[in-house]
Amino acid sequence: MDLRDSPEEAAFRKEVVDFIEKEAPKFPRGTRLEEVLVKSGDWFRKLAARGWIAPAWPKEYGGAGMSVVEQFIFNEEMAIHRAPRPLHLIIGLGMAGPTIVVHGTEEQKAKWLPGMLAGTDIWCQGYSEPEAGSDLASLRTRAVKDGDDYVLNGQKIWSTIAHFARWMICLARTDPDAPKHRGITYFVVDMKSPGVEVRGLTNMADAHEFNEVFFDNVRVPKENVLGEENRGWYVAMTTLDFERSSVGSAIGMRQEVEEMIEYAREHADEPTSALKLNPMLRFEMTDRLIEAEAGRMLSYRIASMQARGLIPNYEASLLKVYSAELHQRIACTQLKVLGMYAQLKSGSAQAPLDGRWCNQYLRSVGYTIEAGTSEIQRNIIAQRGFGLPRG
C-alpha cells in the first residue's frame, strides 16, 4: 500500500486545507458540542454550497461525488483541523440519504434529499426495539395495508435525536407469516404524523440524546415505502453498510490523543499535575498514541479496499471494534490526565475543559453497543474472517 498522495490527490488535499483554513470557525478547546453546532451554521452552508456537506453523494443529487480516496482525504483534513461537522445531520446525510439514492424513486429523491442537504430536515433511525437489537430481524412493529396507506403500531427505542427529527427511517413487519427476514418493509415516517409519540431517555452523561418512539395507528402513505414491500431487510442492510463503513472516527482519535498530550504538557508544572503524581502516565499516553496510529492504518486499509472496488466486510467490523474500544481507552486516559478534577462535570466552575472529557468518558460506554455491539462484530470477524463455525 502506497501511503503517499498522487499529484492529483495532493492538489485536492491542498484545496480542502485552504478552504478549511479560510472558512471554518475556530472554537477554544473545551467548547461544548451544542455550542459548536449552533455557531457553525454559516460554515455548514458554505460546505453545502460546494456539495462537501455530503462528500459521498453523486453530484446530480447535490453531493460532491468524491471518490473514496478523496472522501478519505477530506475526512482526514476535517479531523486534523478540528473543523466542525454537522453531526445533527449525520443520520440523514450519512445513512438515510445514501440509501434513498440507491433504493429511492426519482420522486422520493426529489422529496427528501434537498431538505437533508439544506440542513432543514433532521432524520432519525427507527430500527431497534425493546426485544430487537442485535437480533434486529425479530422486530415486532406492525404495518398493515389500508387503502393507499399503511397503519403503523408498535415501539422503537434508542432512536437518536428523534426529538428533533422531521423524518424517521423505520423498519416494520408487513408479513408476520413469512420467515423473519422476509416480512419486513422499510418506511420513511413523517414524525409530525398523528399517533407518533416521542419520549426522551437521558443517558448517564445526563444528556437527552436518544428516545423511545411509540406508534399508535400512524398512517404512512404507500409512497413512503423505500424499495419493495417485504424486502425492507435488504434496504436496511444498505443503510447499515453506510453506517459502519465510516472511517472518520479513527482519524479523529489521533487528534484527541494529541490534544491530551498538549494538555498534560501545559499543566505539567502545577502541584496537582497528574504527570507529577503518576509518572507512569506518560507510558499510557504513548500507548494511546501508538494505538491511534494503528487505527489510522486500519482506516487506510479499508479506504484502499473501497478504492479498488472491494466491499469491506469483516474488515469493517475489525475497524468498528478497534475504534470503539480505543475510544473508551482514550477517554479513560484523559480522565487520569485530569486527576481528581476529572470527576467535575460541565457547569462546575472548576471543571477542566468545561467537563468535556468527563462527559466523553461517560458517553464512550455506548460506543461498543451502538451500530452493532463488539460481540456481534467479533462474531462476524470469527465467521467471515477466520472461517470459524457459528457460535
Ligand SMILES: Cc1cc2nc3c(=O)[nH]c(=O)nc-3n(C[C@H](O)[C@H](O)[C@H](O)COP(=O)(O)OP(=O)(O)OC[C@H]3O[C@@H](n4cnc5c(N)ncnc54)[C@H](O)[C@@H]3O)c2cc1C
Ligand atoms: C448511543 C446509542 C445510540 C443508538 N442509536 C440508535 C438509533 O438511532 N436507532 C436505532 O435503531 N438504534 C440505536 N441504538 C441501538 C443499538 O443499535 C442497539 O443497542 C444494539 O444493536 C444492541 O442491541 P440491544 O441494546 O437490544 O442489546 P442486545 O441485542 O439485547 O444485546 C445484549 C448483550 O448480548 C450480546 N449479544 C447479543 N447477541 C449476541 C450474539 N449472537 N453473540 C454474542 N453476544 C450477543 C450483546 O453483544 C450485548 O452485550 C443505539 C444504541 C446506543 C448505545
